[in-house]
Amino acid sequence: MCLSDISILGVVAVLILLSAAIGLFAVTDRRTMHRVLRVLGVYVAGILVLGGGCWLIWRTDAWWACAAWLVVMLLLACGWCLHLLRPGWQPLVLPVGLSLLAGSLVGGGSLMLCLPKWCFVPVFGMVIAGLITSVTQTVQTYQRSLLHTEAHRQYLVANGASVLESLMPSVRRALRASVLSLLRTMASPLVVMMPMLFAGLLLGGASPAATVAVSLLSAAAVLSASVVAGIVAIYCFKR
Numbered sequence: 001m002c003l004s005d006i007s008i009l010g011v012v013a014v015l016i017l018l019s020a021a022i023g024l025f026a027v028t029d030r031r032t033m034h035r036v037l038r039v040l041g042v043y044v045a046g047i048l049v050l051g052g053g054c055w056l057i058w059r060t061d062a063w064w065a066c067a068a069w070l071v072v073m074l075l076l077a078c079g080w081c082l083h084l085l086r087p088g089w090q091p092l093v094l095p096v097g098l099s100l101l102a103g104s105l106v107g108g109g110s111l112m113l114c115l116p117k118w119c120f121v122p123v124f125g126m127v128i129a130g131l132i133t134s135v136t137q138t139v140q141t142y143q144r145s146l147l148h149t150e151a152h153r154q155y156l157v158a159n160g161a162s163v164l165e166s167l168m169p170s171v172r173r174a175l176r177a178s179v180l181s182l183l184r185t186m187a188s189p190l191v192v193m194m195p196m197l198f199a200g201l202l203l204g205g206a207s208p209a210a211t212v213a214v215s216l217l218s219a220a221a222v223l224s225a226s227v228v229a230g231i232v233a234i235y236c237f238k239r
Contacts, residue, residue, distance in 0.1 A: 053069060073124065074097075078093070082096060085140065095233040095236035099135050103134070103226065104225065107130075108225075115214070134179070135229050135230075141177035142170055142171070142237055145170035146167075146170050153166040197218060198211055201215070
């Protein structure tokens, strides 16, 4: 799909509909209108920056450009996860950073073995986006579980249990949390609510067979990457 395939008439119709929706909020709820405009402004700016970065990477067509983009994305993802985990984010820098790195390398690397090299940016971007929610929920669950089960852990250790045995209930909760968000998405009625990745592949011109194959491979890779990231986060947190 190219830019020339987009109809100007359709663009005008979409902009008119958007103006009508914002105008409705201007009449009924100005506070919501200001919020819509603010979010739209941030979204447009983010899309332009993202699109410019992708264009620069594809224009350069070099491995170092892809590596630099991956490092920047991992740093931004780590910063966003720590922002969601505030307050007290300083001790979580190592668990969050290493879990994102390990998960992205496992998930993105396995997918890159299946797909052509020009898919590097969308593949790793999709994996990192899925890991942000997974890692955040894993660390939050593990941290809260340790806090609320401290007395029980001390009781187990005092009665002869090892440290690992006393931590296993919290580990199980954290690993469960690492995949819950993805499982909720996969359990939704896909025929009714078409997944964004599936629709995006069709929109980009992929065949239905290729779309199904890539969607299944992506789900398997992201699920595996979430588990790996959860294990690394728990191990580094314990250390």
